[in-house]
Amino acid sequence: xxxxxxxxxxxxLCAVMSTSAIAQDKFIIVASTTSTDQSGLxxxxxxxxxxxxxxxxxxxxLGTGQAxxxxxxxxxxVVFVHDKAAEEKFVSEGFGVTRLEVMYNDFVLLGPKEDxxxxxxxxxxxxxxxxxxxxxxxxxxxxxxxxxAAELRYWKAAGVDPAAEKKSWYKEVGQGMGxxxxxxxxxxxxxxxxxxxxxxxKNRQNLGIIVEGDRALFNQYGVMLVNPAKHPHVKKAxxxxxxxxxxxxxxxxxxxxxxxxxxxxxxxxxxxM
Amino acid sequence: xxxxxxLSAFTLVRDGDTGLFNIIGLSLFVSGIGTGIAALIGMPxxxxxxxxxxxxxxxLIVFLNACMGLPPVVVGLVIYLLxxxxxxxxxxxxLFTPKAMIIAQAILxxxxxxxxxRQVIEDAHAEYRDWFASLHLSTLRTVSTLLFDxxxxxxxxxxxxxGRAIAEVGAVMIVGGNINGFTRVMTTSIALETSKGDLPxxxxxxxxxxxxxFALNAIxxxxxxxxxxxxx
Amino acid sequence: xxxRNEVLRLDAAQVEIGEKRLLCAISLAIQRGERVxxxxxxxAGKSTLLRLAxxxxxxxxxxxxxxxxxxxxxxxxxxxxxxxxxxxxxxxxLRASGMPTQRIDTLAAQALAACGLAAxxxxxxxxxxxxxxxxxALACAWACAPAxxxxxxxxASLDLNAVREVEHALLKLNADGAAIVLTTxxxxxxxRLAQRIIFLHDGQLTDDLPAAQFFAGNRSxxxxxxxxxxxx
Numbered sequence: 001x002x003x004x005x006x007x008x009x010x011x012x013l014c015a016v017m018s019t020s021a022i023a024q025d026k027f028i029i030v031a032s033t034t035s036t037d038q039s040g041l042x043x044x045x046x047x048x049x050x051x052x053x054x055x056x057x058x059x060x061x062l063g064t065g066q067a068x069x070x071x072x073x074x075x076x077x078v079v080f081v082h083d084k085a086a087e088e089k090f091v092s093e094g095f096g097v098t099r100l101e102v103m104y105n106d107f108v109l110l111g112p113k114e115d116x117x118x119x120x121x122x123x124x125x126x127x128x129x130x131x132x133x134x135x136x137x138x139x140x141x142x143x144x145x146x147x148x149a150a151e152l153r154y155w156k157a158a159g160v161d162p163a164a165e166k167k168s169w170y171k172e173v174g175q176g177m178g179x180x181x182x183x184x185x186x187x188x189x190x191x192x193x194x195x196x197x198x199x200x201x202k203n204r205q206n207l208g209i210i211v212e213g214d215r216a217l218f219n220q221y222g223v224m225l226v227n228p229a230k231h232p233h234v235k236k237a238x239x240x241x242x243x244x245x246x247x248x249x250x251x252x253x254x255x256x257x258x259x260x261x262x263x264x265x266x267x268x269x270x271x272x273m
Numbered sequence: 274x275x276x277x278x279x280l281s282a283f284t285l286v287r288d289g290d291t292g293l294f295n296i297i298g299l300s301l302f303v304s305g306i307g308t309g310i311a312a313l314i315g316m317p318x319x320x321x322x323x324x325x326x327x328x329x330x331x332x333l334i335v336f337l338n339a340c341m342g343l344p345p346v347v348v349g350l351v352i353y354l355l356x357x358x359x360x361x362x363x364x365x366x367x368l369f370t371p372k373a374m375i376i377a378q379a380i381l382x383x384x385x386x387x388x389x390x391r392q393v394i395e396d397a398h399a400e401y402r403d404w405f406a407s408l409h410l411s412t413l414r415t416v417s418t419l420l421f422d423x424x425x426x427x428x429x430x431x432x433x434x435x436g437r438a439i440a441e442v443g444a445v446m447i448v449g450g451n452i453n454g455f456t457r458v459m460t461t462s463i464a465l466e467t468s469k470g471d472l473p474x475x476x477x478x479x480x481x482x483x484x485x486x487f488a489l490n491a492i493x494x495x496x497x498x499x500x501x502x503x504x505x
Numbered sequence: 506x507x508x509r510n511e512v513l514r515l516d517a518a519q520v521e522i523g524e525k526r527l528l529c530a531i532s533l534a535i536q537r538g539e540r541v542x543x544x545x546x547x548x549a550g551k552s553t554l555l556r557l558a559x560x561x562x563x564x565x566x567x568x569x570x571x572x573x574x575x576x577x578x579x580x581x582x583x584x585x586x587x588x589x590x591x592x593x594x595x596x597x598x599l600r601a602s603g604m605p606t607q608r609i610d611t612l613a614a615q616a617l618a619a620c621g622l623a624a625x626x627x628x629x630x631x632x633x634x635x636x637x638x639x640x641x642a643l644a645c646a647w648a649c650a651p652a653x654x655x656x657x658x659x660x661a662s663l664d665l666n667a668v669r670e671v672e673h674a675l676l677k678l679n680a681d682g683a684a685i686v687l688t689t690x691x692x693x694x695x696x697r698l699a700q701r702i703i704f705l706h707d708g709q710l711t712d713d714l715p716a717a718q719f720f721a722g723n724r725s726x727x728x729x730x731x732x733x734x735x736x737x
Contacts, residue, residue, distance in 0.1 A: 029369060029450075038469050043453070060369060060450040074358030075368055178468025185470075203470030231358055233366070404585040406561050408601045409574050418597070423588050448645045504588040 004200045006123040027056040028238045031068075031076035033146060035174045036221070037061035037107075039196035039265055044258045049245050055238045063145025063176060071095060074231035077239040080195075080246075083146035087248045096224035102246050103255050104220045107150055108198055109211035111136075111190035118145075119190070120210050126157040127211040137189030138162075140181050142172025149191045150219065157216070183206075194219055196265040221266070223247070246270070278476035279328075285477055292454070297481065300458040303371050303445070304438035307378030309384075311434055315383040316427065319390025320416045321399060337391065340384030343495055345377075349444030354376050356448065371456055373448040381444060382434035389430035393423045425500035432493045510537050512576075512653045512684050513558055518567035520550075520557055527553045528708045530567065536682050537652065542695040543688045546706035546731055552657055552690040554705060555579075557654045560684060572653060575602060578646035580613070580656040584638045586630040591622060591641050594630050598645035616648035617641075620674045636667025642672050647681075654678065656687040660694065672697060692732065696720060704728045 036042055037059055046057045062070065063210060064081040070097050071079045079096065090096045098110050107129050111119065117136040119127035131138055140162065141148040155162050162170045171181050171189070177197045184191040185205040193201075200211075211217075228234045245251045247270035255268040284294055319349050322333050354360050356368040356376075367373045399403075405415055420427065442460035449456035451465060460480045466475035514533040520528040528550050535541060535558075545551045547554065556562050559579050560571065572618065586594050592645075595613040604612065617623050620640040625633060630641055639659055646654055656675070660668040679685050689695055695702060695716070702719040704712035706727040712719060719728070 034468070038465070056368060058450070058452040058455055060452065073360075076364065176468055177471060178465075182467070182470060201470040203472050233358060233364075299669075401585050403556075403581065404559060404733075407559060407579045408598070410601055414601065418587070418601075422589075425588070500588070504631050 013214075026051070026054060026238060027058055028074070028235050028242060029058045029060060030075040030078045030080055030242070031060050031062060031070045032080040033064055033067060033082060034061045034178060035082070035147070035194040035197045036080060038178055039194075039200045040260070041196065041255070041258055041266060045246075046250070048254050049123070049242060051246060052250065053241050055241060057242060061176075063141070063143045064146075064149070065144030066147075068095075071226045074226065074233065075214075077226055077235045078223065078242055079226065080221065080223045081146055082219055083149045084220055084222065086146075086149065087222045087224065091224060095227055095230055098228050099222045099224045100243060100247050100270065102221050102223050102270055103252075103268045104218055105195050106212070106219040107147065107192055107219050108195050108209050109190065110193055110198065110207050111210040112186065112188045112206050113208040115210055117174050117190065121147045122211065122213040124154050124211050124214045124216055128154055128160065131190050132160045135167065137187050138170050139180055139184040139187065139189045139191040140170065140172045141177065142174045145175065145176070146219075147177060147192060147194055154192070154216065195239045199260045199263055199265055220269075275476070278473050281473060282477040283482035286481065294457055295454065296457055296462055297485070299371065299456075300439055300460070300482075301485075303374045303458060304378060304435055307375045307438050308382060308431060308435040309436075310379040311381075311383035311386050312431055314379070315386030315434075316390045316420060317416065318383075319387035320394045320420060321393045322387070323394035324412070324415065325420075334391070336447055337388045338386055343381060343384065343443050345381055345443035346447065348380055348398065349377055349447035352444070352448050363391055368448065369450040369452060369456060371449070374445045374456060374458070377444040377448050378438040381441060382438050385437060386430050386434045389433060390427060393426045393430065394419050397423050411482060425497055425504070428496060429493055432489055435489065440482065440486065473495070508559055510535075511535065512537055513686075514568045514569070515558065516568040516570075518564035518569055519555055519567045520562060526708060528557060531557075531714060532567075532705065532708050533710065535653065535686060537684055538679065538682055539684045540698055540700045541684070541686045541703060542699035542701070543686065543703045543705065544692075544695055544728070546734075551705055553708075554703075555655050555657050555686065555688055575649070576652040578651040578654050579648060580639065580654070580659045582658045582661050584642035586638060586641060588631060589629070590623050590627050591617065591630050591633065591644075594641060594669065595645050595648050599648050602649045604649070607668045612648050614691040616644040618698060619647055619677065620644040621670065623718070634667065635663050636670050639663065639667070639670040639671050640674050643671070643678065645717075647678055650681075651683050653684045653686070656685065658688055658690065661690060669693070704731070706731075 019152055032042070038061065042059050050056055060070065060076065064083040064086060067079055067081050068086055068090050070076050073089070080102070087096070087099050091099050109119065109124060111117070117131045117134040119130040121127060139153060173183050177193060178201065180191060180202055181193060181197070183202050185203055185207050189204055190210065225236065225239045225243060226234045226237045252268035252270055255266050256264065258265055296485060322330065322337065353364050353368065356365065356373050357363055358368070410418070433481060440460065442464055445458060446461050449458070449461065451457050451461040459478055463475045463478045463482070466478065509519065511534050515531050515533050517530040517532055519526065519530055520527070531554065537676055543551050543554060557564060559577060560569065587597055592613055595616050596609050599609045599612055608636060620643050622637065622640055622644055625637060630638065633641060660671050663671065672694070675685060687698065699716040702712065702714055702716050703710060704725065704727070711725040712728050714724065
């Protein structure tokens, strides 16, 4: 009995040491989106930033809406998301300091390769109208994320109100990009996704790109420091250092060089300061 | 897919990827400490409910049993709101740290340990009631003697709690934030890999998790049957 | 106690549960070093009387006086033993009686030896045979040097050899000065052990006689019917 207790205690001690070795004194919490995290971009950027600045970055990957809410409660130091309207509202409410543009990628409309709705092309409005016209299955994030907000904008532009369309073809899953893609792959339905997550996604089954290249599918990412005036505990210096690094040449170059299968995922477009 | 996952689970472990071992280590650490804290609360509480003759006893028992089914997501959400910077305990800065995950797991499994302890202690006490009364044992000594006497059965209660803790995903995802290298545990890794569509990797991690749970239960069973043989 | 030679006195002690009267107006006294056997049919109230005498239940009417509880011990039909070694059980009994730590080991070893269990000290209590278990329970009592020992059918489920061994140990403890009050089903055991017989019929004390007189036939009609029923 005593030896067992000693063994368990020993194992626990080892575990304590291994975790405390990871813990860093200097760190910031960044609330961001699943697209930046799950596409592997942060895995590529953060070690470089940490090496240069000596600051660890802890990323909480949420939808844009949730990330902004977490920041409103003061649970993050920096927000890095992609919904311009929501971000500007966040700043104007006084929760964020200044919004800076960092990079963009684009959305793609995905669907069954045989395209039963005949939505293929480079016009997102026409594509959505075709899906509505054929009542083909469409999977919506339904989680107030940046992608969900963009999807609703495109439906509006196409003149369709999916909220009023309580029809079986339009399904809100209320989940992140990955689970929504899994659902779509299983249901063989159409879905709007950001290109980065799509490129990193492995369980594609019969899904393929249906619409891409429309200027309207442009997806801008912005970054902002949570306002220390609202939340005094915000790590202002460290958070600002991360933002400065992202929009300066080192960060911009690191973003541009990140590729999956030779394909560039994000296009750095910070304005020169 | 199952077979290839078994294979890749084996490869993951064999290649000794530090990231993987950190994740497994953190899982064991968080669930182990969480179970320890839950035991410190749950065992005396369960023993007390087992011995108490007060009128509130049936209510306490129903309450404990109901708490066994606490939805993890709700517990996670409540702890999130408590520990959030805008919440009452925000100044601790514990949100998105292993501490928050430990608290969540302790709250989830303390009722399980308490309820199982109550059952075990009650059965043992029925056997000893007259004897202890004859010895005029104090309540404190009664509780400590019963806990000692039931140590092997209680080990099973502990493992049941640990098993639930280490397999839990909803609460630790919310309060831990699934931060790579800091609060990422086996279950949140599985959820993440699933959402990235990397189902084979998710399943491989699942195989490792199940193997750990199996091993723990095998150990528990071995200890129990050893105890049954030698102690009766 | 009024009389220094008495270890127990009941004055018109009565036990009722609701409307039901289990024992009515029992008066008796037990002297230091006496061996008393309580006889009676099933349901006559033997166990209730023993529990009343030991103080496990309080009289609803009448009085009970005795030496302090610390000087009394009780044996049960199924000996309650903790899941630890034989020695551990005796040590527990000594600790529970508040014995100073430095004396516990010596006293425990002496008690085991006195009950013929010296060789079993490190055996697990519950792996012992029925007779050995009852002798271990007796060793636990013995270690605390009681002035008064109650035994509720201590040999009811034992084979003949084990019965002899337990009786032998009981007689040795009695020779050390402890008064023994024992219930039994067995007339043969009563003949072997009793100096004095108490006979209960339907909750009433009908006979309280020296054993020789009782067995010589100088007894109540109910007792005679009981004995003839037993013999037949």
